[in-house]
Amino acid sequence: MKPVIAAAIVSSAVLSALSGAALAQGRPSTAAMTCAQAAGLVSQRGAIVLATGRDLYDRYVRSPGFCELGYVGRPAFVPARDSAQCLIGYYCSPSSGRFDR
16 A cells, blocks of 8 residues: 555544544533533633533524624523523524524
């Protein structure tokens, strides 16, 4: 086997292993955090994907400025360990107004 082909095969195997590990990590769950912890995580990271239920997750942002062009920031209320309606920041929705949550 030529060295270039062998290197490509090894690189492919390493990338596959790394992507599998990343998928296995999961998302932080707001239900396992206090409201202050969840809001602090969003504030610290700027933008983060959080789980809010068993199979529910979304991207939450610190401010509407983290939303892409054509999207607006709307207040995000999620369940937390100590609150059923915790304001953790914003979620981004299309600015057309057609998207209801």
